[in-house]
Amino acid sequence: xNRRQFSLGSxxxxxxxxxxxxxxxxxxxxxxxxxxxxxxxxxxPAQPAxxxxxxxxxxxxxxxxxxxxxxxxxxxxxxxxxxxxxxxPNTLDxxxxxxxxxxxxxxxxxxxxxxxxxxxxxxxQVLPYLDLASKDTKLQNLFKGLIHRQADCIRLDAYANAxxxxxxxxxxxxxxxxxxxxxxxxxxxIDSLCYPIRLAYxxxxxxxxxxxxxxxWHQAARRIMVIFxxxxxxxxxxxxxxxxxxTMFYDNxxxxxxxxxxxxxxxxxxxxxxSDDACLLPFLIPSNMFAIVSLRQLQHLAIxxxxxxxxxxxxxxxxxxxxxxxxxxxxxxxxxxGRIYAYxxxxxxxxxxxxxxxxxxxxxxPYLGCCExxxxxxQRTRAFxxxxxxxxxxxxxxxxxxxAHVGPGMIWPLSIIMQALTSRDSNExxxxxxxxxxxxxxxxxxxxxxxxxxxxxxxxxxxxxCNSLFGELVVxxxxxxxxxxxxx
Numbered sequence: 403x404n405r406r407q408f409s410l411g412s413x414x415x416x417x418x419x420x421x422x423x424x425x426x427x428x429x430x431x432x433x434x435x436x437x438x439x440x441x442x443x444x445x446x447p448a449q450p451a452x453x454x455x456x457x458x459x460x461x462x463x464x465x466x467x468x469x470x471x472x473x474x475x476x477x478x479x480x481x482x483x484x485x486x487x488x489x490x491p492n493t494l495d496x497x498x499x500x501x502x503x504x505x506x507x508x509x510x511x512x513x514x515x516x517x518x519x520x521x522x523x524x525x526x527q528v529l530p531y532l533d534l535a536s537k538d539t540k541l542q543n544l545f546k547g548l549i550h551r552q553a554d555c556i557r558l559d560a561y562a563n564a565x566x567x568x569x570x571x572x573x574x575x576x577x578x579x580x581x582x583x584x585x586x587x588x589x590x591x592i593d594s595l596c597y598p599i600r601l602a603y604x605x606x607x608x609x610x611x612x613x614x615x616x617x618x619w620h621q622a623a624r625r626i627m628v629i630f631x632x633x634x635x636x637x638x639x640x641x642x643x644x645x646x647x648x649t650m651f652y653d654n655x656x657x658x659x660x661x662x663x664x665x666x667x668x669x670x671x672x673x674x675x676x677s678d679d680a681c682l683l684p685f686l687i688p689s690n691m692f693a694i695v696s697l698r699q700l701q702h703l704a705i706x707x708x709x710x711x712x713x714x715x716x717x718x719x720x721x722x723x724x725x726x727x728x729x730x731x732x733x734x735x736x737x738x739x740g741r742i743y744a745y746x747x748x749x750x751x752x753x754x755x756x757x758x759x760x761x762x763x764x765x766x767x768p769y770l771g772c773c774e775x776x777x778x779x780x781q782r783t784r785a786f787x788x789x790x791x792x793x794x795x796x797x798x799x800x801x802x803x804x805x806a807h808v809g810p811g812m813i814w815p816l817s818i819i820m821q822a823l824t825s826r827d828s829n830e831x832x833x834x835x836x837x838x839x840x841x842x843x844x845x846x847x848x849x850x851x852x853x854x855x856x857x858x859x860x861x862x863x864x865x866x867x868c869n870s871l872f873g874e875l876v877v878x879x880x881x882x883x884x885x886x887x888x889x890x
Contacts, residue, residue: 403868421430439873443695452488452846465538466491466531473880478888481839482876488846490873493527493866499567500544507614509547510567514864518586520564521552522676522869525597526761529604530874536609545605548615553622557586557748560622560629561642563594563678578659589674590633590642591763592689595626596696600770603699612707619706623700627716630693632673634723635664644673652679652806655868666750676760677807683746687732688762690724691743691772697721733779738791743767756794757787758805759814759851765803766820775824788821798854800837808861812851815841819871821849823878830888831879838872848872865890 416855456462458634477483499510528548531588535542555565561579564586566572575581579588587660602619606612632640643659655661655673661684664671670693672686697717704714734744734753743764744753757764764783775781785791787803794804795815803817804810815838822834841857848869850862879886 406663421517453491459491459495461494461500461540461544463491463494463531463534463538463541463544465534465541466494469474469534469877473877473887476880476884476887479839482835482887485839485842486873486876487845489848489869490530492847492869492873494531496864497527497866498544500547503550506550507543507547509544509551511548512866514866515862518566518807519551519565520873521555521594522563522591522597524548524552525601526867527870529601530870530877532604532608535605541669542609542611544759545601545609546611546614549598549602549605549619550616552601553619556595556625557618558582558600560595560640561626562586562588563591563674564589574646576647578647579643587678589644589678590672591674591676591678592633592670592672592686592693593676595629596689596692596762597698598622599626599696599703603703606703606707615703615707620710623704623708624713626700627713627720630670630697630720631716634666634668634720636666636668642673647876657678662748663750667731667749668723669731669747669749670724675758675805676762677758677805679758679805681746683752684746685731685747685749687728687745687747688741688764688767688772690732690766692730692762692770694721694724694728695771697724720860736782736786736791739786739789740782741779742786745777755786756792757803758794759803759817759820760805760807760809761816761820763787763803763817763820764826768824769820775826783808784824796854799857800841800854802837802854804851808851812852812861813841813854814851815848815868816871819868819875823871828883828886831883832889835875835879835886 412735470490474483474487477486493511497512497514501508511519511527513520513523528545531541535545559582562585566586569583571583572581572586574587575587581588602615606615639660641732644655645659646653648654648660657663661671661673661681664684666715669685669690671684672681672689674680675686698721701714701717704710704717731747731749732743733741736742736755745756745764746754763771764787767780768775787795789795792803796802796804796811800813802813804812804814818834820835822831825831841852843858843860845863847863848865850865850868851860
């Protein structure tokens with residue numbers, strides 16, 4: 403099953419009709435696939451209270467519950483308050499499998515309707531709770547367990563993007579690549595190795611706890627550097643190839659699995675985007691910029707925690723190389739917007755000018771720490787991607803960015819949330835919140851995407867990353883722009 407497909411049983415669980423624990427017990431089991439990309443939602447009361455009953459929640463944090471109660475008191479709109487209460491804890495309520503394995507915490511986090519863990523999604527799903535970890539020992543152990551689990555995944559296969567909780571064989575076992583038991587999908591995406599660094603670094607900086615950054619994580623970090631160097635492809639093409647026996651273009655890497663040709667300019671090749679769609683041009687700029695930030699973080703961890711000067715030096719050198727290559731090659735002229743970041747380039751002078759809703763994206767650069775919001779090049783790029791000049795910017799009853807993954811006319815709430823998170827304009831933030839309230843089809847949750855002209859047509863009713871990120875947005879607005887919540 404791919405990200406366009408979902409389980410109707412999972413949707414029922416999310417609505418409280420089936421105990422959420424049923425789905426946690428079904429880890430490693432196939433989920434029925436359904437062919438329809440767009441789902442017509444049944445009529446429902448606006449913003450129902452959609453959390454599972456307390457006794458059926460997968461993981462409970464008292465600190466998170468306290469935040470929900472505190473923030474709800476600041477929200478003047480009952481619809482928004484219920485939407486926040488449903489979405490903010492959704493990852494904990496429905497997607498976490500926590501245990502102790504080999505004497506250490508172990509956390510496996512599914513995306514929602516797909517019973518597999520993406521390195522990207524699992525990190526993004528839990529980071530909205532990170533500031534609370536020092537207040538809640540259970541929550542702190544959840545983070546430790548996810549850091550441990552991600553290190554195990556990287557050591558199993560650092561080119562893979564998604565994994566199972568067990569050593570089951572993937573439905574994608576026929577992919578023309580080196581598939582291994584325990585790997586759900588082996589699409590090489592730069593950000594898949596950036597997010598685990600981001601998680602470990604932010605956990606350490608927030609809590610001061612270096613315990614999960616053990617020898618296992620150290621070996622995973624070294625493996626990350628090997629993969630990054632391989633995918634610079636300065637001396638040869640490296641070992642990675644990927645093809646899928648399908649007619650879907652977005653699931654195939656061209657040129658016999660190597661990707662389209664490039665001039666070797668020092669950037670990292672990415673076979674796939676964060677949407678899990680194949681790159682058209684192999685130098686994916688937002689992911690390379692994210693890698694710079696992650697390498698700087700790894701450098702700090704190598705010096706201060708791992709005590710590995712060689713690793714620190716290699717991370718610093720590669721970050722410098724990527725930065726120089728970005729400055730020289732990634733900023734291009736647009737006839738209406740001036741000097742902006744390209745989405746993808748190939749080193750031969752060709753560039754793809756667009757943005758995709760999935761993070762890392764060009765829109766998300768300040769959120770990821772790649773630049774400041776006020777950066778002039780970013781602001782010009784932002785104006786471009788939030789305009790009709792971006793081929794994946796759509797307007798209807800709402801407006802926002804989509805992508806090739808679901809297709810034209812489908813807006814991803816992720817992009818609307820990210821627009822608000824990268825704005826300091828209270829009117830823009832309030833506008834984004836209103837669009838998010840008006841386009842969830844009365845389900846009380848965020849979705850993967852919705853039809854710009856008819857939000858009752860949507861994909862993925864259970865998409866925990868988007869729910870958690872929406873919760874993060876509301877918490878940030880409550881802290882920095884409380885008047886917006888009072889009047890929205």
